[in-house]
Amino acid sequence: xxxxxxxxxxxxxxxGGTTTRTGPVAQAPAAPAKAEPALPKPGEGGRVAVGEAAxxxxxxxxxxxxxxxxxxxxxxxxxxxxxxxxxGGLVRLDIRDTRGAQATAVSEATAAxxxxxxxxxxxxFGAFAAPVGQAVAPGGLNVISFSNTPSAGGANVWxxxxxxxxxxxxILEYAVSQGIRHVGLYYPDNALxxxxxxxVTEAAATLGVTVDPIMAYPRSFEGIQDSAGTYAQSHKASxxxxxxxxxxxxxxxxxxxxxxxxxxxxxxEYFLGLGGWADPALARETAMDGGRFAAPDPxxxxxxxxxxxxxxxxxxxxxxxxxxxxxxxxxxMVSEARAEGDDRPFGLDDITDPDGFTGISGSVVFTxxxxxxxxxxxxxxxxDGPTLLETTPGGALPxxxxxxAALSGT
Numbered sequence: 001x002x003x004x005x006x007x008x009x010x011x012x013x014x015x016g017g018t019t020t021r022t023g024p025v026a027q028a029p030a031a032p033a034k035a036e037p038a039l040p041k042p043g044e045g046g047r048v049a050v051g052e053a054a055x056x057x058x059x060x061x062x063x064x065x066x067x068x069x070x071x072x073x074x075x076x077x078x079x080x081x082x083x084x085x086x087x088g089g090l091v092r093l094d095i096r097d098t099r100g101a102q103a104t105a106v107s108e109a110t111a112a113x114x115x116x117x118x119x120x121x122x123x124x125f126g127a128f129a130a131p132v133g134q135a136v137a138p139g140g141l142n143v144i145s146f147s148n149t150p151s152a153g154g155a156n157v158w159x160x161x162x163x164x165x166x167x168x169x170x171i172l173e174y175a176v177s178q179g180i181r182h183v184g185l186y187y188p189d190n191a192l193x194x195x196x197x198x199x200v201t202e203a204a205a206t207l208g209v210t211v212d213p214i215m216a217y218p219r220s221f222e223g224i225q226d227s228a229g230t231y232a233q234s235h236k237a238s239x240x241x242x243x244x245x246x247x248x249x250x251x252x253x254x255x256x257x258x259x260x261x262x263x264x265x266x267x268x269e270y271f272l273g274l275g276g277w278a279d280p281a282l283a284r285e286t287a288m289d290g291g292r293f294a295a296p297d298p299x300x301x302x303x304x305x306x307x308x309x310x311x312x313x314x315x316x317x318x319x320x321x322x323x324x325x326x327x328x329x330x331x332x333m334v335s336e337a338r339a340e341g342d343d344r345p346f347g348l349d350d351i352t353d354p355d356g357f358t359g360i361s362g363s364v365v366f367t368x369x370x371x372x373x374x375x376x377x378x379x380x381x382x383x384d385g386p387t388l389l390e391t392t393p394g395g396a397l398p399x400x401x402x403x404x405a406a407l408s409g410t
Contacts, residue, residue, distance in 0.1 A: 040140025043156050045346030046118025053092040054334045054345060056327070057112035059122030059132065064100025073124060076146060076323035078312050079304075080121070083327035090331040102128045106135045113139040119346040120144070121326045126152035126159070133157035142346055144329070144366075146322050150195065153370025158351060160322055160329075160364070160372060162296070164199035164246065167274040170294035170376040172203050174390060175242060175272060182210040183272060184240040184264075186231050186255060188247045189216040189223075196246035196274060212238050217255070219247070224254045232262035242269060245291075248276025256287040265291070273381075279318065283385045291381040296321070296361035297392050298377060304360045325359030332357055362392040 048054040058080055060073035077095055084093050094117050098105035105123045109132045112120060120141055123132055126149030133143045133156045145152060148161025175183065185200055187193040193216055204211045213234035217227040235243060243264050245255050256271060265271045273293030282288060304324060308316040330346070337345030356365035363375040378390040 040138070042137065042140060043142055043348040044140045045344045045348075045350070046113075046116070046139065046141050047343050048118050048334065048337070048345055050338055050341055050343050053089050054119065054330065055092050055094055055115075055117045056330050057109065057117040057120045057122070058093050058095045058323075059098050059105055059108055059112075059120060059124075060095070061100035061124055062095075062097040064098075066100055069100055069124065072317055072319060075317035075320035076122075076124070079308060079316060079320040079323035080327045082307065082311060083324040083331070087327065087331035087334075090334040091327055093327070098123055098128070100125075102131055106131050109135045109143075112136075113141055117141070118344075119330055121323075121330065122146055129153070129157045129159065130155070142348070142351060144326055144351070146319065146326070150371060155370065158366045158370050158372065160326055160366075161319070162275045162361070162374065163371060164196045164274055165203070165371070166374045166376060167294040168196070168199040168203040168246075169206075170378065171244070171272050171274065171292065172200070172207050172209055174292060174294075174378045176207055176209065180241045181208065182212070182238070182240050184231070184235045184238065184243045185211050185214045186228075186235075186243055186245055186259065187214075187216055188219040188251050188255075190219050192248070192276075193219075193246065199274075200244060200246065211244075212240065219251045221254055224251070224258055228255070228258035229262050232259060232264045235264050242272050244272040244274075246274045246276065248279060249281070252276050252279075253282060253285055253287060256285070256291070260287050277381065278379070278386070280315075283381075284383055285381070286383060288381045289383055292389065293379055293381065294376045295379050295386070296374070296376060298379065298386065298388055300360050300362065321360040325357075325361060325364070328359045329357045329364075 060077055061069045062073045064070045096108040105128045113136045120143040124146045126147035129145040129152040137156055143157045145159050147159045153159040187196055201211055215231045217224050247255055259265050271291035273291050277293035278295040305316055333345045333350050351366050352368055356363050365373050375392040377392050379386040380389050
């Protein structure tokens with residue numbers, strides 16, 4: 001070899017390499033793509049293992065600065081615990097304090113969703129309901145609020161409080177059955193009054209009842225005192241057969257008193273009322289004596305009140321029964337889902353079952369628009385307390401409630 005060739009060979013050897021074939025290089029197999037979990041469908045409810053207790057969040061303002069709200073929250077929570085015991089392992093409550101603040105209600109709802117809760121019961125305040133619903137919507141969860149504000153319902157939120165629509169329809173149906181087809185409406189100039197006016201006029205239109213006169217009053221002692229005489233004159237001139245008073249508390253007491261002073265609601269004429277008349281504090285108010293009003297089934301309510309008193313040593317508050325009903329309804333859905341092998345008991349179709357549910361108040365059906373309809377009784381106010389005039393229509397237990405009753409032996 002020539003010196004040049006030897007030098008070239010030495011250089012190649014010094015590189016330590018060998019020649020390789022050119023051509024396509026085989027690629028290592030790619031790792032399979034990691035499957036992303038399917039997102040929950042809107043309103044399908046949280047998953048519950050069949051045979052296990054459903055974990056249910058209960059959002060309440062237990063430490064709210066508003067003493068009335070905190071007291072109501074305590075009653076709702078205690079009533080819910082009674083129902084949890086009665087449900088026999090169908091439901092396990094996850095009680096969370098919203099402290100009466102919207103931001104806290106939203107954060108607690110979010111935490112409940114992340115903790116695996118399958119349904120949200122609460123919040124108490126209607127203004128918090130939609131934000132809570134939006135917070136748990138990514139998890140597919142639904143919300144049953146304790147509010148009675150119609151605007152709070154919708155999307156994945158239902159309101160379970162008594163609605164003026166059901167109350168107005170029931171009391172006007174009764175009035176028609178008694179030959180009353182012309183009523184006056186004397187209502188407070190506030191949010192409750194506006195909701196009541198709409199409910200009364202819509203129910204009256206459906207039932208063929210004339211509502212005239214219609215007058216709002218400032219909700220103060222002086223405001224009612226000053227306007228009652230004017231309303232009374234219009235009432236008598238119109239030929240109305242009854243005056244419907246949809247207020248509550250001291251406002252209702254004052255309205256009834258001043259109308260009676262002005263000769264309305266006396267003799268053969270009696271007042272008509274909505275749910276505010278069921279207030280125990282007004283049970284023996286003489287100005288309301290003889291009035292007829294729509295209210296939940298009094299027998300069931302009395303039984304619940306006795307159980308609550310025995311368990312906690314105090315009488316239940318005005319809306320405590322809503323806490324018991326909400327948990328009972330949740331348990332009924334779980335019971336039915338178990339029978340069907342369904343691991344999502346709180347879906348849209350389950351909540352809006354047209355057969356409805358039966359609780360302390362009687363029968364309730366949740367509607368697709370986030371509201372509810374209830375079967376109510378008709379009561380008469382007397383000096384000895386309310387008496388039952390007509391019980392709730394029907395009486396048969398809906399399928400879901402019957403399944404729960406059979407399971408609990410009641």
